[in-house]
Amino acid sequence: MSVASQSNRSRDRRLPVLNVAMVGHAFMGRAHGNAYRQVNRFFDLPMRVVPKVVVGRDRRRVTAAAGKLGFEAASTDLEAVLADPDIHVVDVATPNDSHHAISMQALRANKHVLCEKPLAMTLAQAKEMARLAKRKNVRVGVWHNYRRAPATTLAARTIARGDIGTVLQVRCVYLQDWLSDPKAGWSWRNSKKLAGSGAHGDLNAHLIDLTRALTGLEFEEVCGLQQTFHKRRPAGGGKQKRVDVDDAFCFLAKFKGGAIGTYEATRVAPGRKNYNCIEVSGTEGTIRWNLERMNELEVFSFADRRDTQGFRTVMCMDGVHPYAPHWWPDGHIIGYEHTFVHHVADFVQALAGERPFAPDFDDGVAVQAVLEAAQKSAERGRWVRVS
Numbered sequence: 001m002s003v004a005s006q007s008n009r010s011r012d013r014r015l016p017v018l019n020v021a022m023v024g025h026a027f028m029g030r031a032h033g034n035a036y037r038q039v040n041r042f043f044d045l046p047m048r049v050v051p052k053v054v055v056g057r058d059r060r061r062v063t064a065a066a067g068k069l070g071f072e073a074a075s076t077d078l079e080a081v082l083a084d085p086d087i088h089v090v091d092v093a094t095p096n097d098s099h100h101a102i103s104m105q106a107l108r109a110n111k112h113v114l115c116e117k118p119l120a121m122t123l124a125q126a127k128e129m130a131r132l133a134k135r136k137n138v139r140v141g142v143w144h145n146y147r148r149a150p151a152t153t154l155a156a157r158t159i160a161r162g163d164i165g166t167v168l169q170v171r172c173v174y175l176q177d178w179l180s181d182p183k184a185g186w187s188w189r190n191s192k193k194l195a196g197s198g199a200h201g202d203l204n205a206h207l208i209d210l211t212r213a214l215t216g217l218e219f220e221e222v223c224g225l226q227q228t229f230h231k232r233r234p235a236g237g238g239k240q241k242r243v244d245v246d247d248a249f250c251f252l253a254k255f256k257g258g259a260i261g262t263y264e265a266t267r268v269a270p271g272r273k274n275y276n277c278i279e280v281s282g283t284e285g286t287i288r289w290n291l292e293r294m295n296e297l298e299v300f301s302f303a304d305r306r307d308t309q310g311f312r313t314v315m316c317m318d319g320v321h322p323y324a325p326h327w328w329p330d331g332h333i334i335g336y337e338h339t340f341v342h343h344v345a346d347f348v349q350a351l352a353g354e355r356p357f358a359p360d361f362d363d364g365v366a367v368q369a370v371l372e373a374a375q376k377s378a379e380r381g382r383w384v385r386v387s
């Protein structure tokens with residue numbers, strides 16, 4: 001081992017620790033676990049993040065997950081984990097129906113909480129979570145990680161400094177195809193009781209958060225349309241289970257101040273794997289971002305010379321771009337998992353600086369209010385105000 005790496009390691013050892021307990025250990029468990037392991041290796045932070053314990057329901061599976069994801073311990077006893085004063089942060093990486101209960105328990109135990117999206121099953125639940133978080137004076141966050149790609153953070157910066165003028169229109173789509181096949185198996189994501197909604201809460205939640213993060217616009221009124229194309233799905237052993245959530249959900253939006261927006265979330269768009277795209281048009285230009293080319297930002301500006309005007313593609317992995325200098329030399333691109341690392345890095349910095357973190361539970365409430373209004377609108381067949 002070189003002298004330099006030895007001294008880096010001993011400096012890290014002297015930092016105050018931030019012990020994380022993570023509940024849930026599948027898809028998001030892997031993404032979050034990776035972020036906790038990587039964050040101090042790439043960001044100089046005032047705290048050392050320690051993936052301490054994974055919490056699950058099955059002893060064998062949670063023990064295997066702890067080993068694989070790099071956590072020090074495994075537990076099936078959430079109460080005991082929350083009673084441990086050495087646990088500082090609780091990460092809720094479970095299906096939507098448990099976000100409220102686990103977060104509330106963690107807040108009552110005075111833990112900082114990072115909760116997956118959508119924050120809750122209902123607006124009332126989300127508000128209760130936000131209220132308790134404020135009373136406890138702890139830091140909380142929602143895992144809307146797409147805000148933290150270099151290109152989306154740059155988009156927010158350019159819109160805020162007026163590069164595209166006044167925002168008039170936002171158009172967003174989040175398209176996937178994994179439920180196109182009617183024989184694709186039933187999961188919690190197809191159940192209203194476990195997920196709250198389908199593509200809507202899963203994908204539109206991200207689009208709503210991205211809109212707010214990039215433009216600062218607040219939703220005023222929405223008009224929704226939803227459809228479930230495949231009403232039953234195989235559930236193993238020759239059985240079928242009912243699907244009672246949307247496969248696709250579209251809505252129109254009016255924002256405070258007069259801008260308008262269109263939204264489409266679907267899991268049945270053949271060929272579209274994870275096409276998460278936001279386009280924002282202003283009086284002076286347009287910016288467009290698409291997760292499948294996540295390091296690029298497309299920019300059009302009327303300020304460019306008329307004879308060479310057109311969309312420019314900006315590669316956002318240069319030393320001047322958000323987060324980029326923490327990784328590799330210019331142009332050495334990053335991927336999906338890095339957005340989670342950025343989320344943790346910013347959360348730790350907020351904690352250490354006693355600064356607010358966004359998106360917090362108030363932002364989660366704002367997203368939930370739009371989701372719920374759009375859902376009501378789709379059910380009633382008319383425009384609904386966002387409360």
Ligand SMILES: NC(=O)c1ccc[n+]([C@@H]2O[C@H](COP(=O)([O-])OP(=O)(O)OC[C@H]3O[C@@H](n4cnc5c(N)ncnc54)[C@H](O)[C@@H]3O)[C@@H](O)[C@H]2O)c1
Pocket residue numbers: 023024025026027028029055056057093094095096098116117118143144145202
């Ligand atoms: N931020 C993102 O980009 C993103 C992407 C995918 C999913 N999500 C969100 O993350 C959450 C989890 O989704 P996922 O894809 O990881 O799901 P998953 O099905 O892959 O994993 C869920 C995990 O939670 C565990 N679990 C289920 N109920 C539990 C309970 N009551 N107590 C403790 N553990 C429980 C399961 O055993 C499993 O380990 C969802 O809310 C989803 O909306 C976010």
